Amino acid sequence: MSEVKEILKKKNLRVTPMRLQILDLMFHASAAVSQKSIEAKLKDFDRITLYRTLKSFEEKGIIHKIEDGTGLNKYAMCADCDEHHHHDEHVHFNCNKCGDTFCLEDMEPPSFVNKTKHQIEQFNIVLKGTCEMCLN
Amino acid sequence: MSEVKEILKKKNLRVTPMRLQILDLMFHASAAVSQKSIEAKLKDFDRITLYRTLKSFEEKGIIHKIEDGTGLNKYAMCADCDEHHHHDEHVHFNCNKCGDTFCLEDMEPPSFVNKTKHQIEQFNIVLKGTCEMCLN
DNA sequence: TCAAATTTTGCAACATAGTTGCAGAAAGGA
């Protein structure tokens, strides 16, 4: 728990019980978490505050938002992001069965041959299928 | 207009003024359209009916839904989809400035080296940047 | 062309996700 406390302090965010709980939860989560799944675990807290907490975490570069196409925003800890730059351009995987989303930080992102006249600056890649857990 | 009429008949959908207008609009659109942009153009029609129209078009394989990460569902005509199978696994491009989304049907989708234990079945790739129009 | 069967539409009501303003509470520093 003091590990997440350090993160908050380093980012100049006040250490509150809610923030500690949320960050602790994400720190130990194996998959990316949605706001809904956080709400399910911390039912004493206010929905709006949770939105704002996640927003400020994201702005400070503690977590990154994942658009996995399920319509639900999900969040995961950033390996090495800060408030100036997010390094979250890794591939994500979304399970069609359980809906969980994982960061595939080891997977090499592909390069694209740009035949178009559009200027490509970032990408969002979500692989879909059946996750390790659901296969068994 | 009779071209889109044929599409509806072929798919066993009744030919109604609303469907003709929506399909005609999508047929001539250069970018993928969101429900919102359709509403802006066809303001005489009911919001709920529009949802259901898009849904039935999608089910019949006339259009495909694009998850471009903007949170808004967008739709584009299917080049060769039918109700049994969607062939919409091409790369999409989303402009950060104007928000428009395009199908890059010419772009070769990359292959992924699967080092994980997850089973990959589909993918969703959205390239982001500045589109041709916004560059000029 | 008209009536019956079927599909589609539009309304009401509801559900969920997300946002803003503001007052009071809590955290952190002196």
Place this chain on the structure above:
DNA sequence: TCCTTTCTGCAACTATGTTGCAAAATTTGA
């Protein structure tokens, strides 16, 4: 401890999407 700043929780609101149902429109075929 007190003061400043930040955070929280409430109320109210917007946008997006869904379901049930009755009325309207379309299609089929006599």
